[in-house]
Amino acid sequence: MIKLKYRLFIICLSLVSISTYAQVSSIQNIQSRKILSLNGKWNYIIDPYENGFYDYRHDPFDQSKSGSGGFYDDKVQKDKAELIEYNFDLSPQMNVPGDWNSQSEKLELYEGTVWLRRKFNTQPETDKRYFVYFGAVNYEAHVYLNGKKLGIHKGGFTPFQFEVTGKLKAGDNTLVVKADNTRKPDEIPTINTDWWNYGGITRDVFLAEMPQHYINDYKLQLVKGSNNTLSFSVKLADATAGQNITVSIPELKLEKTFTTDTEGTINQQFIWNKISLWSPENPKLYAVTIKSATENIQDKIGFRTIGVQGTDILLNGKSVFLRGISIHDENPLIAGRLRSEGDMRMMLQWAKDMNCNYVRLAHYPHNEEMVRLADEMGLLVWAEVPVYWTISWTNPATYANAKQQLTDLIVRDKNRASVIVWSIGNETPLSEPRHQFMGNLAETARSLDDTRLVAAALEVHRDGKTIILNDPLGEKIDLVSFNEYAGWYWGGTPSEITSYKFDIKYNKPVVITEFGGDALGGFHADENTRWSEEYQEALYKNQIKMLSQINALRGMTPWILTDFRSPRRQHPVYQNFWNRKGLISETGKKKKAFFVLKDFYNQMQIKYK
Missing domain, CATH: 2.60.40.10 (Immunoglobulins)
Structure with a gap:
């Protein structure tokens, strides 16, 4: 019955409306084209009731006969008796690219709709084609030019564009974006995550001028x-x-x-x-x-070249140990998404200071500039899409969304040498619909690019003192890559975890995608006191002992380089809306565990010379 339902699910995929992804394939290397930056100050209106999108009957203005009536019309009062209940010109401004949470105190925890408007001047040429290009908008974007709808995009971390040839005016133009970061159960990612839900136009916006046959x-x-x-x-x-x-x-x-x-x-x-x-x-x-x-x-x-042979990962034909760390797209020193090359270079340099040769860019596609910097700085990259935790596995639209985000990631970054792994998800629980969903994503990744490894951060299970990895998805991916939190969420104190053994079904290279524990930077106690740097330090020492039992161990990306913000982490003293698993604190101070991992990586570098 389950298999029959899933076959029907696949058939339904062809019936899913593609209007959500109303764009041609994203333009490769947009930065090298003739572009006008639309970054800078954008006026914004907070709209929790979506008055600028729906009428009082909750019908969308842009689907009415006139197609007008919403905030995207950007009206100004021409007659003193005219009723207009918004005004972009008198509204505050925020920086684009930039999330709204870090730019306005009242928006720190806001989830919902914000309208953003940018005016610009251009002189379009008749023999050229024009596109409005967004590096990312979180999460759902409705885009309007001069009051006319260009389209919709879902997905908070991948680029999209709309053609505006013939729609631009000579002179002043108005671009309006309805950005909505509301978490929904059928989206990618779904409702439950462990990172801050930054809303807004978080990456570059360009107007690109292209020849007819570009x-x-x-x-x-x-x-x-x-x-x-x-x-x-x-x-x-x-x-x-x-x-x-x-x-x-x-x-x-x-x-x-x-x-x-x-x-x-x-x-x-x-x-x-x-x-x-x-x-x-x-x-x-x-x-x-x-x-x-x-x-x-x-x-x-x-x-x-990158490949696997038995339990080895071969980079340019030579066995390599992936000395890695996980990274979020967030600056711990300044609230919000990474804003500039300087922010990104700082994060990657911190990884190199630990003697890393590898980073996991979790749990979603990071800025394209981040990957280009990894190319330049010599860091291998695990690139991931936010199929995270429990997804609506049987919803055709959810699968279409996941597939589109994976496609967009691969199309964008396929020319980057640093990217060696396409990851199709993180900690997804076992079920037959999930196996089908994830297996199809793995096949999609291979069909788009057969020159890289395909992986996912899997979960483990325990039977007494045995840690078991037997996820059926392991058959379809290249690495035995999994998360385990012995010594923090289970397994007793750090000194007790070395008694655990591993039972791994697959004869493939093992890469531990997450382990770790929280430590409040500057809090010191004995190694059995949670939240202390000493506890985290002891945890890392004993994790390395435990993991070194695995003969096929070929890499790791512990969780995580720096402390990061998360609404899930609410302890008023030790967390205060921060996940404290970082090896670097929110003040930029290296915790004691940082040096434990660095010493281990120094040893691995010598071993794999």
């Missing part, structure tokens, strides 16, 4: 298992044949020209020797140019 997507990387065969693909925005596209890497004296087929695509492979392979020790990036008759796109791309 390059929408491209990929340049090594073929799986090869260190000298390059795969080059291009997809024009329309099916235009006969367009010459040249890819060049001057440093390698490489220049190749190919012609698009009837679908407007190129898919070619060619051998090129003397490529210096990217690695954490040698984060080599090549300046790459992709040129058409109307475009000249610049990128920096590294080339490396």
Whole structure:
């Protein structure tokens, strides 16, 4: 019966409306195109009752015959008798990109709708195409240009765009976004999470000017298992044949020209020797140019191979130990999302200070700039989508949403050498609908990119002193990757956890995606006193002893680099809405456990030279 229901579920996927994702595939490397930044000060209106979207009968204004009546009209009073119950011009402003929670005290815990408006001036050309591009809006975005709806997007961490060719005015234009970060049971992520629900336009906004037959997507990387065969693909925005596209890497004296087929695509492979392979020790990036008759796109791309063989992870054909740490997209020193390259570089440098060669960007796609910095700084990356905890496994729309977010992540970051793992979720409980849901996501990831590993942060179960990993999803992913919290949520005190043993079903590389415990920075006591730095320090020492029993152990990303904000963490003394599992406090101070992990990573670096 369950299998029959799931087959019906898959059939229903084809019936799910795609209007939620009313966009062409996200433009690759938007930063290298001709763009007008729409970042800066945006006026905003808080709208908890959504008066700017629904009339008093709770019917959407933008679905009425006139399509008007909402805040997106951005009306101003022209007659003293006219009734208008909002005014963007007189409303406060916030910075975009930026979350609203950290910019207004009254919005710190707010979940709901906020309207944001930006005016801009442009002079559109008749032979060009134009797109409004958002790096991310959390969570549901309704976008309007000059009072007309462009579309809707769901998903708080991936880019999207809408074409505005023919909709722009010469001169002043008004862009309005209805951003709604309300948690809902059928969304991705769902209601229950363990991080702050930052709302708003949290990443860059651009107006992109493109030629008629622009390059929408491209990929340049090594073929799986090869260190000298390059795969080059291009997809024009329309099916235009006969367009010459040249890819060049001057440093390698490489220049190749190919012609698009009837679908407007190129898919070619060619051998090129003397490529210096990217690695954490040698984060080599090549300046790459992709040129058409109307475009000249610049990128920096590294080339490396990643794979598994038995219980080994092979980077460029050599066994590697992933010396990692988990990271949230949040600055512990300044409330809110990471705002700038400086913020992101600080977080990644803290990881390198611990002698990490690897970071888990949890639990959702981080800023594209974060991944580009990892390329530059030599840090391997686990990239994840927020299929987190308990999802609506049998809802076709929920699956479509998860698949779209995974697709958007892979499309955006497939040219980044640092990314070695696509993660399809975190701590999802076992059930047959879940196995089908997650298995299909794994297949999607492989179909989109067969050159990287596919994984998920699994859960373990216990039988007495045995920690068991037998999740059926383990058959479909490349790593035995799992979270375990011995010494914090179960297992007794830190000194007691070394008596646990592991029973792991799969003969694959083991990567521990989470372990750890909370410590309030600066609070000192004996090693059996919870919340103390000494407890956390002892926990890390004994976790390393316990995990070192696993012969197939090939990496870890303990939870987590820095303390981060979470409404779930409410103890008034030790937490105060902070998850304190960070190895660095909210003041930037390294806790004692930081140095325990660093010492272990120093040993692993020597062992895996």
